[in-house]
Amino acid sequence: MKSITKEDILQILNANDSDTIRYMLETAKYRENNLITYSKNIFIPLTEICRNDCGYCNFKKSPDDPHAIILKTKEEVLEDLKEAERYGCTEALFTFGEDADEEEIVRIKLKEYGYNNMVDYIVDICKMTLEKTSLLPHTNGGNFSFDDLKLLKEVNASMGLMLESSSKRLMELPAHNKSPGKNPELRIETIKNAGKLKIPYTTGILIGIGETKEEIADSLLTIKDIYDEYGHIQEVIIQNFTPIPGIEMENWTGPSFLDMIKTVIAASMVFKDTDVSIQVPPNLNRDTAQIFLLCGADDWGGVSPVSPDYVNITSPWPGIDELKKLTEDEGFKLTERLCVYEKYFNKNWLNKDILDKITNLSERQ
Numbered sequence: 001m002k003s004i005t006k007e008d009i010l011q012i013l014n015a016n017d018s019d020t021i022r023y024m025l026e027t028a029k030y031r032e033n034n035l036i037t038y039s040k041n042i043f044i045p046l047t048e049i050c051r052n053d054c055g056y057c058n059f060k061k062s063p064d065d066p067h068a069i070i071l072k073t074k075e076e077v078l079e080d081l082k083e084a085e086r087y088g089c090t091e092a093l094f095t096f097g098e099d100a101d102e103e104e105i106v107r108i109k110l111k112e113y114g115y116n117n118m119v120d121y122i123v124d125i126c127k128m129t130l131e132k133t134s135l136l137p138h139t140n141g142g143n144f145s146f147d148d149l150k151l152l153k154e155v156n157a158s159m160g161l162m163l164e165s166s167s168k169r170l171m172e173l174p175a176h177n178k179s180p181g182k183n184p185e186l187r188i189e190t191i192k193n194a195g196k197l198k199i200p201y202t203t204g205i206l207i208g209i210g211e212t213k214e215e216i217a218d219s220l221l222t223i224k225d226i227y228d229e230y231g232h233i234q235e236v237i238i239q240n241f242t243p244i245p246g247i248e249m250e251n252w253t254g255p256s257f258l259d260m261i262k263t264v265i266a267a268s269m270v271f272k273d274t275d276v277s278i279q280v281p282p283n284l285n286r287d288t289a290q291i292f293l294l295c296g297a298d299d300w301g302g303v304s305p306v307s308p309d310y311v312n313i314t315s316p317w318p319g320i321d322e323l324k325k326l327t328e329d330e331g332f333k334l335t336e337r338l339c340v341y342e343k344y345f346n347k348n349w350l351n352k353d354i355l356d357k358i359t360n361l362s363e364r365q
Contacts, residue, residue: 004270009217012266020258023265027296030272036293036327037277037337040320041091041302042084042135045310046122047071049106050097052142052181055174055248056209056241059311060097063105071100071109077125080307081133087305090361091339092135094122095310098142098181119148126155130353134361138202138302138339142181143190146197153199157340157354160202161194162237163187166222167215174249175209188222195230200344204237204279207263208255216263220270227276232349234341235277235299238264238292242284244314257288261295268296275343282323283315293330300327302339338362 012023048061048069061068081092100106101118115121118141126137136157143161144152152159164170166184176182194201205219220236227233241254255263260280267278277299280292289300303317318326327334338361344350345358 004272006214006217006221009220009266009270010213012269013213013216013262015262020262020265023269024261024295027265027268027272028294030268031296031298034332035335036298036300036332037335038300038323039091039302039337039339040087040089041093041138041304041339042080042087042089043093043095043302043304043307043310044072044077044080045069046077046094046096046125046141047100047106047118048097048310049100049103050142051099051102052097052179054176054179054182056206056243056252057311058244058247058313059095063103070105071113071121073113074125074128078128078132081129081135084304084306085134089304089306090135090336091302092126092129092133092137093302093304093339094125094137094139094141096122096141119144119151123151123155126152130155130357134357136339136354136357136361140202143186144193146193149190149193149197149199153197154351156199157338157350157358158200158202158234158344159194161187161190162206162239163191163203163219163223164206165209165211165215166219167211169215170210173210174252188226191223191226191233192230195226195232198230198349199232200234200340200349201232202235202237202279203233204235204239205263205267206239206241207259208241208252209249216266220267224270227271227274233276234344235279235301236267236271237279237281237301238267238297239281240284242312242315257291260285260288261291264292264295264297272296275341277341281309281312281315282326283309283317284312286315286318289318290326290330293327293332299337 279299
C-alpha cells in the first residue's frame with residue numbers, strides 16, 4: 001500500500017468544505033472493526049517537581065509550594081494502588097517531573113527513603129506494583145538514558161513519552177523555551193532507544209502550541225519512521241493544548257475543533273496500514289469527542305475512576321458509563337484493554353513475570 005507523503009498530509013490539514021468530509025469518509029475504509037478501546041487506570045504522580053518549565057504546564061510545582069508532591073512514599077503509593085484494585089483498574093500510570101532529582105529537596109527525600117536517584121526509586125515502585133497488586137505499571141517520566149530504560153523495561157508492561165513536536169523551532173517559543181527536556185532530538189533518541197529495547201510504547205503530538213501545519217506533518221512522519229524501524233509504538237495520541245488560568249500561555253488560543261478534526265484524520269491516514277491506534281483524550285474534548293471516532297480515532301486512552309488527570313487538572317475524566325454512551329451513540333463498541341496491547345503479549349517483548357500477570361488479568365476481564 002502506498003505510504004502517505006508530507007504533501008498528502010498537508011492536503012488534509014489544509015482541506016476545506018467537502019474535501020474534509022471526503023477525507024473523513026476515507027478513514028472508514030481502513031477501520032478493521034467497530035471497537036473503541038480504553039484502559040482503566042489510576043494516575044499516580046510520584047513527584048510534581050520537574051526540571052522543565054513548559055509554558056502550557058499546570059503539573060509542575062515549585063519546591064517551595066506547601067501543596068507540592070515532593071516525593072510520595074511507597075506506603076502512600078501502595079495505598080493508592082489498593083484503592084485502584086477495588087475499582088477494577090488494571091493500569092498504574094506513574095508520572096513525575098523529568099529529572100526531578102536535580103532538585104536538592106527531591107534528592108533529600110530519596111536519600112531518606114534509601115535511594116540514590118529517581119530511576120532506582122521508580123524501578124522499586126514498579127516492582128512493588130507487580131509483586132503486591134494486580135495492576136500493570138506504565139511509566140511516563142520524560143527522557144531516560146538507554147541504561148535507565150533497560151532497567152525500567154523489566155518492571156513495566158509499557159512506557160510512554162509524548163514527542164509533542166519534532167520541530168526544534170518550538171524551543172524558541174513560550175511552550176518550550178525554558179524546557180531543555182523538550183528538545184526533540186532528546187525525545188526522539190529516547191523513543192528510539194525504547195524501540196531498540198523492545199518496550200511497548202505510547203507517544204504522540206501536542207497541537208496548538210505554535211506549530212505550523214508543516215511541522216505537524218513532519219512530527220507525524222517522524223513517529224511513523226520510528227515505528228517502521230522498531231515496531232514498538234502501540235498508539236499515537238493527538239492532544240490539544242487547552243489554555244487555563246495561571247499558566248504562562250493562558251492567553252493563547254488552543255487549536256480549533258476543525259484543526260483537531262484534520263489532525264486526527266491525518267494521523268489516521270499516516271498509520272492506516274499499521275496496527276497503531278490513534279488516541280484522542282476524551283476529557284480534553286468532552287463535547288466534541290464523538291466526532292473523532294468518525295475521523296479514524298479508535299482509542300480513548302487511560303481513563304480513571306479513582307484519580308484526576310494531574311496533567312490536565314481542570315478536565316475531569318468522563319465516567320465509564322458516559323464513555324460507553326459516547327462510543328455506542330456513534331455505532332461503535334467500547335472495550336477495555338490493558339496498558340500493553342495484545343500484539344506484544346509474547347516473550348520477545350515482555351518478561352515472564354509480566355506475561356504471567358497479563359494472563360491473570362486477561363482471564364479476569
